[in-house]
Amino acid sequence: MDLGFLRSQLIETWRLPYPSDSYAGRTIVITGSNTGLGREAARHYARLGASRLILAVRHVDKGEEAKRDIQTTAAEGVSIEVWEVDMASYASVKAFAARVDAELDRVDIFHANAGVARMVFALAEGSESSVTVNYLSTFLLVDLVLPKLKATAARFRVRPTLVVTSSGVHRHTAFPQRNEPDVLAALNDQGYAGGRHWSEQYPISKLLGIFAVRSIAKEHPADAYPVTINLVSPGFCHSGLSREAKGMQRVAFAVQKALLARSTERGSWTLLHAGLQGPESHGQYLEDARIVQPSDVVTRNPDLQDRLWADLKAKLEAIHPGVTANF
Numbered sequence: 272m273d274l275g276f277l278r279s280q281l282i283e284t285w286r287l288p289y290p291s292d293s294y295a296g297r298t299i300v301i302t303g304s305n306t307g308l309g310r311e312a313a314r315h316y317a318r319l320g321a322s323r324l325i326l327a328v329r330h331v332d333k334g335e336e337a338k339r340d341i342q343t344t345a346a347e348g349v350s351i352e353v354w355e356v357d358m359a360s361y362a363s364v365k366a367f368a369a370r371v372d373a374e375l376d377r378v379d380i381f382h383a384n385a386g387v388a389r390m391v392f393a394l395a396e397g398s399e400s401s402v403t404v405n406y407l408s409t410f411l412l413v414d415l416v417l418p419k420l421k422a423t424a425a426r427f428r429v430r431p432t433l434v435v436t437s438s439g440v441h442r443h444t445a446f447p448q449r450n451e452p453d454v455l456a457a458l459n460d461q462g463y464a465g466g467r468h469w470s471e472q473y474p475i476s477k478l479l480g481i482f483a484v485r486s487i488a489k490e491h492p493a494d495a496y497p498v499t500i501n502l503v504s505p506g507f508c509h510s511g512l513s514r515e516a517k518g519m520q521r522v523a524f525a526v527q528k529a530l531l532a533r534s535t536e537r538g539s540w541t542l543l544h545a546g547l548q549g550p551e552s553h554g555q556y557l558e559d560a561r562i563v564q565p566s567d568v569v570t571r572n573p574d575l576q577d578r579l580w581a582d583l584k585a586k587l588e589a590i591h592p593g594v595t596a597n598f
């Protein structure tokens with residue numbers, strides 16, 4: 272456990288800015304908002320008067336329960352809708368994005384927040400499921416909703432923000448598969464290097480997202496792009512993320528959380544902070560409500576970043592031909 276992490280959890284937690292801006296007139300979409308950080312962020316947006324709030328969830332009944340709860344503290348006139356999206360299914364991601372395109376006249380802030388930390392190996396859409404949900408589907412969704420954010424910018428003369436929820440645990444891996452000719456194939460191999468790195472799959476899935484956002488910003492710098500795309504690490508927070516942990520691992524998580532974790536509610540403040548940031552945050556990684564450098568694996572490997580970007584674009588094209596033109 273490094274000192275930076277302890278400082279963040281024990282000191283910076285108490286310096287995070289409490290959300291207080293008005294969101295009147297804005298439409299906000301949050302994936303993974305039936306529970307955890309997404310739900311608490313949605314609660315703040317509703318309290319602060321967002322005009323239209325879309326809770327994008329994989330189980331509509333859970334989303335409806337969250338909606339009822341959030342409505343109890345919402346400002347008057349806030350419209351809250353529950354829309355289905357399953358990030359483990361490309362068809363569901365495409366259907367959800369088509370609905371965003373057809374039914375929303377604007378999107379001011381989009382939180383690509385849904386995520387999983389799988390403790391067991393499983394495939395979704397032919398890839399290891401945390402890679403599918405946290406990386407491939409997340410960037411398929413980002414790509415598919417970007418035209419709506421660009422149209423919002425042109426029509427309403429605003430600069431929408433697309434925030435990808437990242438994680439400080441991206442620092443907990445040296446990403447050993449990075450030298451493989453086919454990185455995605457290596458990530459599908461649970462037995463890679465004798466299975467020694469399987470526990471790094473979640474950190475790697477988050478690391479890949481940082482590379483992707485930096486690549487988008489490299490290809491489309493802020494001054495020539497109408498949308499800000501950034502990443503936020505909410506810090507180590509209480510939530511359901513470690514729900515699959517069992518035995519000693521479960522005990523270890525519980526002890527660490529009791530000693531160090533931010534409340535879910537306080538962690539959610541970082542999502543709102545990221546959503547308010549402008550072009551200076553485009554392609555950047557935010558932690559403790561400021562831009563910081565991600566791990567050396569990211570900053571010292573520009574060639575790897577380019578290679579992963581080419582692989583990701585090829586994958587997205589295979590899923591939905593023509594889609595990468597949206598970037």
Ligand SMILES: NC(=O)c1ccc[n+]([C@@H]2O[C@H](COP(=O)([O-])OP(=O)(O)OC[C@H]3O[C@@H](n4cnc5c(N)ncnc54)[C@H](OP(=O)(O)O)[C@@H]3O)[C@@H](O)[C@H]2O)c1
Pocket residue numbers: 302303304305306307308309328329330333356357358359360384385386387404436437438439504505506507508509510511512513
């Ligand atoms: N908690 C932390 O310490 C921490 C730290 C850094 C980053 N994060 C990131 O924060 C984000 C939110 O996580 P959380 O901590 O709030 O955990 P959480 O309480 O487990 O919430 C995760 C959310 O993502 C949704 N989700 C999972 N798989 C999905 C799928 N296939 N399709 C659609 N939605 C799906 C979940 O829906 P269900 O309820 O239906 O499963 C839930 O709404 C994640 O991206 C996570 O990686 C969390």
